[in-house]
Amino acid sequence: MSVLKKFKKKFISKLRRIRKHYRYKVYFPKVYSSYCTEPVQENKVLFLEMRFTKLSNSFELIYKALEESGEYDLKCSYVQFNFIRGREFTQRVNEMLKELATAKYVFVDDASLILSSIPLRKETVAINLWHACGAFKKFGRSTAELKFGSSAATLDKYPNYGNLTHVTVSSPEVIWAYEEAMHLPKGIVKATGVSRTDQFYDKEFVESRKQKLYEIMPEAKDKKVILYAPTFRGHVATASSPDCIDFERFCRELGNEYVIVCKHHPFVKNPPIIPEELQHFARDLTKYLSIEDLLCCADICISDYSSLVFEYSLFEKPMIFYAYDYDNYCDWRGFYYDYSEFTPGPVVQTEDELLNSIKNIDTQFDKQKVIDFKEKFMGSCDGHATERIIALMKEN
Numbered sequence: 001m002s003v004l005k006k007f008k009k010k011f012i013s014k015l016r017r018i019r020k021h022y023r024y025k026v027y028f029p030k031v032y033s034s035y036c037t038e039p040v041q042e043n044k045v046l047f048l049e050m051r052f053t054k055l056s057n058s059f060e061l062i063y064k065a066l067e068e069s070g071e072y073d074l075k076c077s078y079v080q081f082n083f084i085r086g087r088e089f090t091q092r093v094n095e096m097l098k099e100l101a102t103a104k105y106v107f108v109d110d111a112s113l114i115l116s117s118i119p120l121r122k123e124t125v126a127i128n129l130w131h132a133c134g135a136f137k138k139f140g141r142s143t144a145e146l147k148f149g150s151s152a153a154t155l156d157k158y159p160n161y162g163n164l165t166h167v168t169v170s171s172p173e174v175i176w177a178y179e180e181a182m183h184l185p186k187g188i189v190k191a192t193g194v195s196r197t198d199q200f201y202d203k204e205f206v207e208s209r210k211q212k213l214y215e216i217m218p219e220a221k222d223k224k225v226i227l228y229a230p231t232f233r234g235h236v237a238t239a240s241s242p243d244c245i246d247f248e249r250f251c252r253e254l255g256n257e258y259v260i261v262c263k264h265h266p267f268v269k270n271p272p273i274i275p276e277e278l279q280h281f282a283r284d285l286t287k288y289l290s291i292e293d294l295l296c297c298a299d300i301c302i303s304d305y306s307s308l309v310f311e312y313s314l315f316e317k318p319m320i321f322y323a324y325d326y327d328n329y330c331d332w333r334g335f336y337y338d339y340s341e342f343t344p345g346p347v348v349q350t351e352d353e354l355l356n357s358i359k360n361i362d363t364q365f366d367k368q369k370v371i372d373f374k375e376k377f378m379g380s381c382d383g384h385a386t387e388r389i390i391a392l393m394k395e396n
Contacts, residue, residue, distance in 0.1 A: 023090075024117040024158060031094055032118040035101035040123040044073045046103040048096065050081045050110040052266065057196045057292060058109035058129045061386045075099045079114065082237050100124070105393055111140065116162030127393060128167045128182075133194050134310035134377040135174035137231070138334040140181035146334055159183065168192045168389055170310060171379035177336045192392060193385025199292060200314050201383030209289075209296035213261070216288055219280050220297070223259045226358065227298035229291065230322070231306040232265040233329075239267035242304070244324050246351060247274055251281040253355055261285050263294050265306075300361060302354070305329060309344075313374035314381065318365040319345035320357045344373035 045066060047059050055063060055076060066072045077096035080089065093114055100106055100115075103124060108115060109131045120126060140160060144152040161167075161182035169178055172191040179189055199205045214221045232239035241264045250260065260282040264271040274282050285294065291308055295301070301312045302320045309319055321343045323329070330339070340347060346357045346364055357364060380388075 020158070024113060028093060028097065028114060029118050032097045032101060035098045036121060038102050040104050040121060041073065041102050042104050043071060044075065044103045045105045045107070046096075046099050047074070047076045048100070048106055048108045048112065048115065049076065049078045050108065050112055050114075051083060053078050053080065056109055056131060057290060058131045058194075059107060061195045061198055062107065062129070062389060065386055065390060075103070081112075081114070111160035113158055113160050116159045118163070120163040125165045125393060126163050127389070128161070128164050129195060129389070130167060130169060130178065132307035132310075133170040133197065133381070134307055135177035135336040136307045136310070137305050137329075138181065138336060141183040142177070142181045142336070143333060146332070155183075164188055166190055166392055168194065168385075168392070170194045170197070170381050171377050173376050173379065174336075190392065191380040192388040193380035193382060194311075195386045195389055196292065197311055197314060197378070197381040198383050198386050200296070200311070206296040209293040212293060213285075213289065213297045216285065217259065217261065217283050220259045220261070224257055224299040225297050226254075226258050226260045226300045226302060227263065227294050227312075228260055228302045228322075229263040229294070229306055229308055230265070230304045232267045233325075236267050239265060239269070241265065241268040241271045242324070243272035244322070244351070245354075247278050247282045249351070250355070251278055254358060255281050258358070259283075261289075261294055261297070263289070263291055300358065305333075305335070310377050313344065313370055313378055316367060316370050316374065318361050319343075319370070320354065320361075321345055321347045322349075322354050323347055324349050344369045 047055055047063060049055055049059070063074060067074060077099055079092045079096055084092070097118070105125045105127070106115070107127050107129055109129045115126065138146070141155055144150065144155055161184060164184065165188070167178055167182065167184065167189045169175060169189055169191055170193060175189045175191060178184070179186065213225070228245065230242045232241060234240055247260070262274070262282065262284040264284065264286045271284060271286060274284055295308065295312050295315065298312070298317065300318045300320065301309065302322050303309050304321060304323050312319060323339070326339065326349065348354045348357055
């Protein structure tokens with residue numbers, strides 16, 4: 001790299017640091033404070049969606065319950081953090097801060113540097129409905145100094161989990177991991193259960209999801225359904241998805257008995273393409289069905305390091321862990337529990353091993369191991385988490 005390019009790179013990096021400092025240490029706190037001249041509205045609830053353009057599944061059941069009660073003024077803000085930039089992002093945050101300034105309650109389900117950077121009013125109750133169940137791959141303060149994370153100094157200077165009144169998680173077992181990751185004192189993280197898992201206890205909902213799949217993929221009706229749902233690789237802004245399944249081969253060897261449905265992480269913009277001639281056997285349904293829909297339909301779940309396996313354990317069905325890049329991923333991000341001991345199903349690293357596990361799933365499946373896993377990591381998810389979270393909100 002030439003001297004000029006090195007200088008340019010350093011200069012741009014410095015400009016970004018200055019802009020970040022100004023935004024989160026000066027500008028956004030000042031904007032928020034300017035809107036705090038009006039009193040807090042006791043029935044106002046803000047749902048702060050950090051990344052997407054519609055409310056995520058973490059919020060849906062709580063929003064519906066509060067709406068049906070008729071007692072609350074519900075607002076939603078979509079700031080699309082890391083997905084839009086410049087003036088558009090600043091404008092969206094300004095609009096959100098205006099709503100937040102008079103809200104009695106705010107729900108968020110992800111890291112929020114914005115919420116953490118402002119002098120939040122003491123009257124406002126901030127609840128993080130963390131979007132994942134259990135505690136699998138490391139995040140937040142737990143990734144300090146790892147390749148995936150920032151430095152400890154940066155995470156301390158720009159915290160993502162400040163101003164929180166409560167954090168809701170899936171079981172008492174994982175409270176310690178969230179306290180570590182979010183750098184929180186004891187008492188804030190509570191094992192209420194995860195709201196969106198309530199629907200898995202609704203038999204009509206589960207059956208309706210299967211019918212929805214059959215409408216989109218009629219071939220699934222008389223076959224067993226394999227859900228392949230890997231987590232993303234890389235950083236959020238440039239996330240990619242694994243392309244490590246030869247669907248033509250899998251079709252030859254499994255096509256008489258199975259279909260495969262794929263669900264990629266929402267951060268992934270360009271997932272692998274399944275050839276048209278194989279669509280009768282394997283389909284990418286990321287855009288058409290939610291992960292909740294597909295978990296209800298699956299007879300086998302294949303994942304790697306995704307937290308969706310916690311939710312799937314509620315169905316007490318077989319799981320296979322396709323960890324072809326385990327060593328690299330562990331070095332990249334790390335886990336809260338020993339991977340080989342923690343996983344309630346076969347861990348495979350090659351296509352041959354994966355095919356073998358599918359073909360022998362009846363003999364390899366240890367249902368009791370899945371039940372033990374469910375009770376340990378999903379112990380508070382019993383179909384009534386939404387009720388408990390709303391009761392927790394009202395306590396304040």
